[in-house]
Every structure is written in C-alpha cells, then in structure tokens.
Amino acid sequence: MSRLARPAPTLLVLLLAGACSVVSAPAPERSDTRTPARKVLNNGVRVVVQEFGESEVVSLHLWVRVGGRDEKPSELGLAHYLEHMLFKGTPLRAPGFVDREIEGLGGRINAGTSLDYTYYHVVLPGSRAVAGIEMFADIAVNSTLAESLLDLEKRVVLEEMRLGEDNPRRYLFRQLYQMLFDGHPYGRPVIGTEELVRGLTRETLVSFYRRHYVPESFVLVVVGPVKTAEVLAAAERTFGRLPRSGFQRLPATTPQDLPPKKLSVERPGTQAYLGMGWHGPKLDHADTPVVDLLVAVLGQSRSGRLTQALRERARLVTSVSAGYSALEAAGAVVVSAQLDPGKLERAEAEVLNEIRRVREREVTEGELRRAVTAAEARHAFSSETAEGRAWAFGRAEAVWRLEDELAYINRLRSVRPEQIRVAARRYLDLERYTRLALVPKPR
C-alpha cells in the first residue's frame, strides 16, 4: 500500500448510521478492562471518560442527539448544514480557530451527520484535553452562524451533493434507503435537497440550533492520557454551566411495513449495481445481535456465503456484501453487489437462494464461531486508538446505552444457530423486499 498523503479532511455526511454493524463492544479477556467513567451533569449533559495512558493523543468527541430524522420537511439538510457552520467561529473564536487551536498543534478535527445523530471529533496532543473541552463547549452553543459565511457554505454543500451523485455506491445506498423508508424521515436525504439548501436562511438555522444544541442533547467523550477527575471538573466548569433547556426530543416513529418494490435507474458507465433491502430490528431490540451475526455469515468476509456463491462459484458478480444498520427506530439489512448488467436477474435469484438456505437450515457452528470472533477482533482493533474507543462510547451514549454497548460481545456469544435461522425467517422475506438496480445508460 503506497500511501498517498491524506486528502484534506472533509465534513462528511454519513448516509448510514453505523454503516455495517453495531458491533464494537469491549471483549472481556486480555482487552482493556478499564471501564469508562460516566457522569450525567445536573443539566443533562452526559460525560464519558476513559483513561488511556498508552495513547499520546487525546480524542474528544461531542455527540449531539440530533440528525436528519429530527428535521421538519421544510428543514431537510439543516442538521448537516449546521455541522458545517460550527467550524466557522464564535464571538470568542474568530474564524480560523481550527488552524490556531487544532491543526497548528498537529491535531485534527472532523464531523459527521447521520439520521439519528451528529458528532464532532478532535484529536489533540494529550496535554490539550481541557482546552479541547473548552473549545467544544464554546462552539456547541455560541457559534456565530454569520450570514456572510452562510451563503458561501451553501456552495460547498452543493458540491458535496454532486460528489455523492457521482459515486455509484453512495447513490445506490441513498436511493435504496429512500425506497426502504418511503414516507419516513429515514427515507430522506441527510444532506437535504438542492432547493432547500439554496433557500436556507440564517433564521431557520439559528432556530434549529437553539432548539437542538442544548445540554440534554450533548454527550462529551474524552479518551486519552487524562485524569478522570480533571476531565469531569473541566466538563462541569464548561458544559455544566449551560442552562437546562427543557427540550424533549420527539421519539422516532416506527416505519410502515415494507411494500415490495423494484426499480431500475440508468447511470453512466458499463457496470451495474444491485441493492436489495429489508427492514431489520431497531438498535434497541433483542434480535439485534442475532441479525448482526446473520449478516456476517451471509456477506461480511471473504469466506461469507454470498461471496462464495455469487462471486466464486457462479461468477455472477465482481463484489457482493451484506450489511446491517441498526438505527434508533428501525433497522436496514442491505445486500449490495457490483456486476455485469446482463447478470442482474440471475444474481438477484442467487441472493434469494442463499437467503432461502439460511431460512431453512441452521448455519454451522464454524460459521457462527468465526462471525463472533470477527466481532471480537473488530472491537480489539478499534481499541488500538483513542478515537476508536471514543467513537464507540459516544455512539452508544447518544443513541443507545453505554452498558449495553459494553455487554454486547457477550450477547453475541450467547446466540445459537437456531436463533439465526428464526431471525432470517422473520426479517429476510423472499418476496417482500426492495430492489434497486443501477443499469448502464445506453449510449
């Protein structure tokens, strides 16, 4: 791998929450056993701290419990737009603070917006943890959202939109979500629409900001060479002083039943893309670990059933995989493949064939063991860096519960092959599913 210098950081729209799996909980053995400290401040701000002395950098995450699903139809794209604007300064921090306080010190900052949440993350030299907390507390509630910068940033977001259009996989997933969650907030584009972005005013942005960027929505995570007591004191001194807003986030509604739909869309190029989607369990559901393992057996490794059947044996596709996104109010199981357009029908039939197999016969003990081991390994690898740990804690605290996250691997270990078969029958219907094909446009 000859590594290019990394492209400039981008403020990225996450189309999918937890893109392939919810697995990221600590393994019990030989792993880091230091349970993170958790404290809820009086005004509702949640703080999670883990002392990670081996790391020379500190990772700070600010998770905000607001995402695409919290927008009114006229507000589409606001959560993401706001995320861009939080880098533009406060009365205390003139534009350019990223240079002075972060990149000029060798640090990094970035952010992402998804359907259920928005998060900001900073990596700084370990000694700068308190300064980082102060910076987060400032931009979280004091961002200027200057009119003059607003219009410029619209152009940037429109470019981001075009970039997404030119990437066939991103396009496939976005359109498939639209079909899967038609009429539900999860079916709308997080980035918004061109028309809404162009017409956005400072007034609507400020009102959205005031409503959602409140103590009750904030999760602060700090992982690095820090002292828990010092971090908590800094959090009290900054985030702790914000007045409670009384805001209560509306719970996400359950999507309607999935009507089977098939759609083909023409795209430039000569290759086709296939996406097939089902509703899966929502994040906080007893079946979540079972579906995680079901998807892993189907298509998350080279030995996975879909890759073996469709790519290696039948040679119908050049790549295929399965993924499961567990969101707060729903889940999505998606099989996607790249292939020659002439093989679309056979590939779809073969995917269904493999689904039939997991519905009818139990997966082997070996398949299950490898899937659980893969989850354990993913956790171990994510614990290599401070930001890997902080991300898992932050997401859990924002959309789930930290203790469930910490116990998740053990839940995976208790899953039996019979449960996987039952889950396949429950969620992966052979007729009720959504299919999207991107096919080459005739020249």
Add this chain to the structure above:
Amino acid sequence: MRRWVTLGAAGLAALLLATPAWAETPPVARHVLPNGMTVLVRENPVAPVVAVSLQVRAGSRFETAETAGVTNLLLRSMIRGSARRSAVQLAEAAEEIGGSVDASGEVETAEIRGEALARHWEMLLGLIAEVALEPALAAEAIEQERRLVLSQIQTRGETPFPLSFDTVIRDLYGGHPYGWHSLGLKASVERLSREALLAHYREAFQPERMVLAVSGQVPGERVAKTAERLFSRLVRSAGAPAPAAAGPAPAGGRRVVARPAQQAQILIGYLGPGLADPTYPALRVLGAVLGGGMSGRLFVEIRDKRGLAYSIGVLTPYRTGPAFFLTYLGTARQNVAAAEAAVLEELERIRTTPVGAEELARAKAYLLGNLAMDRRTNARRAWYLAFFEAVGAGWGFPDRYARAVEAVTVAEVAATAQRYLRRPTIVLLEPQAR
C-alpha cells in the same frame, strides 16, 4: 495571540521529536536471517492484536507496458490458494483467529499483510509464510482473479475522480511505469500468462528483497525465532532487482476529458523529488502549506472564502523515484474556470512570495501530526516498518524524515516551489449532460 500560535506550533513540533511516545517506541528489533531476509518486530502493548506486513521489493515501478499489473495479479492470485489450502480455507483459517490475510502489488513493493487477535500471532505468521512460500497459482484461480482485476480497472475508468487521477498520472510520467496504476493496464492484464506469473514469482520472492514486519502485543524474541524457522527455507539468490526505468520529463499541458458526471474534477500535477532526495521534506512542507487540512491555503481560499469546492487538497506519495505533487478539487461545471484559475494563482503565489514563519510552523505541525497519527495502529506501524526497509531507506526513515521536516526553512520552501512547480500538467474532467 499571534505569538502564542507560533509558540504552540513550535512547542508541539518539539514534542513530536522529543517525546518517545511519538517516535518509534517501543523499540524495534531488527534481525537479518542467514538467507538475507530482514525481520522487524515491535512489541506494542496497547491492544490485544497483531499485524504483519511482508513486503517484497517488486511492484509496478519495475514493470513495462507489456507486463503492467503482473505484480498485483501475482499477489492477488497467491491468496487464492496454497499447496495446502484452497482460497476459502485460507480465508476461514484467518477468520478463525480473528483476522484476515490479504495481498496486493503496489507501486514500490508487493505486500502480503495480515492481522489477528494477538494470542494467535504464531498462526498468523504461519499463514503469511504459507501464502508467500507455497502459492498454488492454479490456472483457474488466476483466471478468476484476472476477471476481478479487469473489472476494477474498468470501474476506475468509469468513476470521475479515479479516471482523472489516472489520466493526469499518465500524462505526468509518460511511458514511465509510475504512469500507470498498480492494477496494470487492461491490455497487459488480459494477456499475462501463468508462466509469466510463475517467472515473476521466482524473480520477486528472493529473501534479500523481502522484509517481514510484525507489530502488536507479541513476545518479540519468539516472533523473531518463529519467523526464522518459517522463512529459512527460502534460498539466498544472487539476483538483483530489475533496474527501474529512467526518469520521466513531463512537458506540461492541459487535457480535457468529457464524461457524464455532476462534478468537474480539476487536477494539476508536477513531478518532484524522490523520498531520499534532500529536497523531499521541503516539497511535503510545501504541500502542507497549500493543502494541509482545513487551514491549508487551498481549503481557506477556494473552499472557505469562495465556496468553489467540497473536496480539495494536495497529494504527494512516498516514491523512491520522482514523486508527483498533485492538487485536486471537484467543482460544479460553471465554476471550472474560476476554480482552475484560483488554484493556479495559489501555485504562482507560493512560487513568488515567501511563506510566513507562522504558516510554515503550522504546516510542519500539521505534517508531523499526520505522520504521528498515521503510525498508531499496528497495521500502519507494520506497513511503515516494512515499506521503508524494503525500498532501501531503512525502517528508521520516518523519524529521520520528521526531523528533516522540522528543519525546513522558508528559503527551502521557496526554492522547492521555484524548482518543481513549473510547467503544470492539467487534467480537467468536464461533466457532460447525462
């Protein structure tokens, strides 16, 4: 405020170099086996995982237009089965230990890499050795892989950014092997025979050209002994690597490629020095002044102040020969003229006006921060160790390079800009209506 900025940046740069945690610690143990193969081991207690990178001094830079892609096709075919295991058995064996084994041919090296839960390090090393020393290279496996590689080449040719990137690289390097992607060319990959792959295997996998790097929660001494046991059957040979092609001399120019797309891509490239050249650190600092993060000139001037792009930056790779220096951005069709002029203006400004001391300090801090942060996971640590050792720079190169970056002066940045940023090679991907 201003003074604080300067002190802050300088302060961190000092931290980067003086604090052991940022440097190559815990220490690296280097062993040379009797057959000439190098083994590097670093014990890293941070997480219960291990990563291995086996790199061979072979890659697309040693290929010709006829053999382009032979290294990658060979490496990809090697993980499709050994004398003992089929492709799926290899994959399953890696998954049993919480890991994966993968391989590819890159520009300067060919790599077999793997990772696993640390307690299985011995099994992982065994798998890597099996893939490297006992590849089956069955005709059917090669055909399967050829089909996938050709599809990857086709996808690159249909996706706006990779297409633009490959085009500008080809224009910059002309017929030099740096001018094609390590996947190879369609025409050559279609024709490569099994015999050619076998011959390439024998030529490339010679112990003197191989470096095995291991990083993770492992017992270093035992890892080294195990590596020696596994790889000692490789016989020392006298073969020297094929000489790399002579240096390219780009003439500059501007090419317009019309494609159906939403966004235009504008890439402007130059050739700079290789990584061993004394001016290489200055070129990278120059790149960071222009394209380093959200504070780089391109981001500030073209994205923040003018809203002309979303993705924008500078790319410079580690190359032993002339490395490219490439600015990139994506923009709407109607903004092409303004965006291209704005980038060229920044390139001209940095050639003619000295960089300020604060800006220089920031750029260095950014670059050193990047380097430090990229070397934290075991997979990346293993890659860095094996890569720089395999290309002849030595595994300690990144730390030497960091010190050299720290020492770069305003005058050196100016001289580097004047020397290398001449006669731009421009590729514009122009969106057509769909």
